[in-house]
Amino acid sequence: MFDSLLFDTMLIAALGIGSQWVGWRFRIPAIVVMSIVGLLAGPILGVINPSEDFGEVFKPLISLAVAIILFEGSLSLDFREVRGLGRPVFRIVTIGAFLAWILGSLAAHYVAGLSLAVAFVIGGLFIVTGPTVILPLLRQAKLKPRPAALLKWEGIVVDPFGALLAVFAFEIIQFFSNDDVTAMTLLMFFLASGFATLLGYGCAKGLGYIFENGHVPEFLKSPVMFGVVIACFTVADEITHETGLLAVTAMGITLANMHISSIQDMRHFKENISILLTSAVFVMLTASLTKETLLQILDINILAFVLLMLFVVRPLSIWLSTIGTDLTSAEKTFVGWIAPRGIVALTVASYFSSVLSESGFEDASILTSLTFALVFSTVLAHGFSIGWLAKKLGLAIDNQPGVLIVGASSFSTALSKTLKELKIPVLISDSSFQRLETARKAGIPFIREEILSEQTEYNLDMTPYEYMIAASELDSYNALVCNTFVPEIGRSNLFQLALHNRRGEDLEAMGNTIGGRLLFNEQATWEALNEKVESGFVFRKTNITNQYRYQQYMDERHPEAIPLFILKPSGKIEFFTRKSQRKAEPGDLVVSLTPPTKEFKKIQEKITEKKT
Missing domain, CATH: 1.20.1530.20 (Na+/H+ antiporter like fold)
Structure with a gap:
C-alpha cells in the first residue's frame, strides 16, 4: 500500500511499542507479542520486509x-x-x-x-x-x-x-x-x-x-x-x-x-x-x-x-x-x-x-x-x-502490590498497621531510629536507611512495592523522593502528604511534574492526620455491596471522616487524592480515618450492660 522507508519505520515503531503496551496491559510477555506481530506483518501478510526495504543499512542498524x-x-x-x-x-x-x-x-x-x-x-x-x-x-x-x-x-x-x-x-x-x-x-x-x-x-x-x-x-x-x-x-x-x-x-x-x-x-x-x-x-x-x-x-x-x-x-x-x-x-x-x-x-x-x-x-x-x-x-x-x-518454586514476590512509606510518624505507623491487617505488603523507611520507635513497637516492617542514598538501592528490594507514599514532615523532601522514584514506580503510583495548607507554600501551586500526587483532601495535611491519630481517630474498613452502595456510605459517614483508599478485589489499591476522587463499586473495601464515635458507643453499651 505504502512503499516507502518512512512508512516502514512508522509501522515498525507502532508495532513494537504497541506490543509493549499490550504486554503490560494484559500481563503477558511483550517479547511474545512482538514475535507474533512481526511474523504477521512480514512473512504471513507481506506488509513489510525490513531486510529488503532497508537494503544495505539493515544489518548495520541492527x-x-x-x-x-x-x-x-x-x-x-x-x-x-x-x-x-x-x-x-x-x-x-x-x-x-x-x-x-x-x-x-x-x-x-x-x-x-x-x-x-x-x-x-x-x-x-x-x-x-x-x-x-x-x-x-x-x-x-x-x-x-x-x-x-x-x-x-x-x-x-x-x-x-x-x-x-x-x-x-x-x-x-x-x-x-x-x-x-x-x-x-x-x-x-x-x-x-x-x-x-x-x-x-x-x-x-x-x-x-x-x-x-x-x-x-x-x-x-x-x-x-x-x-x-x-x-x-x-x-x-x-x-x-x-x-x-x-x-x-x-x-x-x-x-x-x-x-x-x-x-x-x-x-x-x-x-x-x-x-x-x-x-x-x-x-x-x-x-x-x-x-x-x-x-x-x-x-x-x-x-x-x-x-x-x-x-x-x-x-x-x-x-x-x-x-x-x-x-x-x-x-x-x-x-x-x-x-x-x-x-x-x-x-x-x-x-x-x-x-x-x-x-x-x-x-x-x-x-x-x-x-x-x-x-x-x-x-x-x-x-x-x-x-x-x-x-x-517459591521464588516470586507475592502478587499483592505493596506500599512503601517514607517517613515514620503516628499516622504512617497506624496506616501501615491497617495495611498489614489487610495482608498488603508494607514497609516504613526512615533514617531516624527514634522516629521508627512506634513502628518497631507495632511490629511494622521497617528499614532504617536514607531512601535517597545509593546504598539503599542495594539493601532494599523494591520488587514487592508498587506504591510509594512520601510522608515526612518536609514538603520539599517528599517532592524530591517522589521525583527520584518516577522511573522505577511510575508517576501514577507516587503519592505524598502536604505539610500544611498555608497559601503561598501549597504544593498544588507547583508544576505537575514536581513531587507526587497529594493525598486525600485539603484538610488531610501531615499535621492534621497525625493529630487525629494521636487524639483517637480510628481506621475503619467498610465493605461496599449491592445492598450498601458507595453513595449511601458517603451520605452516612461522619463529617470529619477522611476516605483514604479503596481496596479492589484484585488487590489493586486506589488512593483518594485531591484532584481525583474515587468511586467504590460493589465488592470493594473503603478504608477511612474516622472519629471513634462507634467505638465509644460500644464501650458505653458494655458499661451499661454490666451495671444492669
Whole structure:
C-alpha cells in the first residue's frame, strides 16, 4: 500500500511499542507479542520486509541497536548486586556456558543433522540469552532478588561471549580446512578480543573522568555517552567481527562500578532508548523472515533439537556447573529452565549462515530456520511459564502490590498497621531510629536507611512495592523522593502528604511534574492526620455491596471522616487524592480515618450492660 522507508519505520515503531503496551496491559510477555506481530506483518501478510526495504543499512542498524541495548543492560551490572552470588554467577557464565556449548553442539550434530564443524559454530551462539529477552521477562515476573540477579548477570555477560565463541569456532574450522588461515590468524583473534575489552574499559574511564570533572554540560551527557558507545562498538567490530559486543559490555560494566552520579541521572533516558530499540529490532528481525524459513521449522529434526535444548541441554549445564554452590534446588531448577534466546542469536546466525555457505558448508542453509525455531520456542515457553514456575518454586514476590512509606510518624505507623491487617505488603523507611520507635513497637516492617542514598538501592528490594507514599514532615523532601522514584514506580503510583495548607507554600501551586500526587483532601495535611491519630481517630474498613452502595456510605459517614483508599478485589489499591476522587463499586473495601464515635458507643453499651 505504502512503499516507502518512512512508512516502514512508522509501522515498525507502532508495532513494537504497541506490543509493549499490550504486554503490560494484559500481563503477558511483550517479547511474545512482538514475535507474533512481526511474523504477521512480514512473512504471513507481506506488509513489510525490513531486510529488503532497508537494503544495505539493515544489518548495520541492527548491529548498532544490539550494541546500545547490550550497553544499557551492562550498566546495571553493579558488583554489589551479587554479594553472596559471586560463585554461582561465575560458575554459570564459565563452566555452565562451556557445557552448554559442548552439549548444544553435539545435539545440533546428532539430532539436527548438521556437520560437526557447523554444529560447533552454532552451538557457541546458542549459549546466549541476552538483555533483549531476559530483562523484559524479569520486569514482569517479579522474582526474588537472587534468581533475578542470576538470570540478569548470565544474560548480559554471556551475550557477547556467545557471539565470540561462534567466531572462535569458525576460525578453528578455517584453520583446519583452509591453508590460508594460520596460527597467526587465531592469535590475532585473541589479541583483537583483548583489545576490545581494553577499549571498552578505556572508553568508560575516559567518559567517567570528563563527566565527573564537569567537562561536559548536563544536556550533552546522554548524546556524548551514546556517541562513545557507537564509536567503541564500531572500532572494535571493524577490527574483528563480533568483538564490538565485548567492547560495549566491558564499557558498561566499568561505568556501572565507577558509581558516577551522572550515569544514574540518565537511567530513565537509557531505559527508554533500550525499550524502543528492543521493540523495533525484534519486529524487524521477525518481519524479515521468509515463508520458506517458517516452513523449514516444521522439520522433525529441528523440532527434536529444540526439545533437547529445552529439556536436557540447559537444565543439565546449570545443574552440573552449580554443584557445590549454595543455590537451592528450586533456584537451580528455575534457572535451568529459563533461557530465552533473542536478538543476538538471530542476527549472528544469519551472518554465519551466509559465511559458512560461502565456505562450502551446504548444511549451513538451515541455520536461520534452526535459530528462529529455538528463539520462538524459548520465548513462548519461558515467557508464559516464568511467572507460574517462580510461584510454584517459591521464588516470586507475592502478587499483592505493596506500599512503601517514607517517613515514620503516628499516622504512617497506624496506616501501615491497617495495611498489614489487610495482608498488603508494607514497609516504613526512615533514617531516624527514634522516629521508627512506634513502628518497631507495632511490629511494622521497617528499614532504617536514607531512601535517597545509593546504598539503599542495594539493601532494599523494591520488587514487592508498587506504591510509594512520601510522608515526612518536609514538603520539599517528599517532592524530591517522589521525583527520584518516577522511573522505577511510575508517576501514577507516587503519592505524598502536604505539610500544611498555608497559601503561598501549597504544593498544588507547583508544576505537575514536581513531587507526587497529594493525598486525600485539603484538610488531610501531615499535621492534621497525625493529630487525629494521636487524639483517637480510628481506621475503619467498610465493605461496599449491592445492598450498601458507595453513595449511601458517603451520605452516612461522619463529617470529619477522611476516605483514604479503596481496596479492589484484585488487590489493586486506589488512593483518594485531591484532584481525583474515587468511586467504590460493589465488592470493594473503603478504608477511612474516622472519629471513634462507634467505638465509644460500644464501650458505653458494655458499661451499661454490666451495671444492669
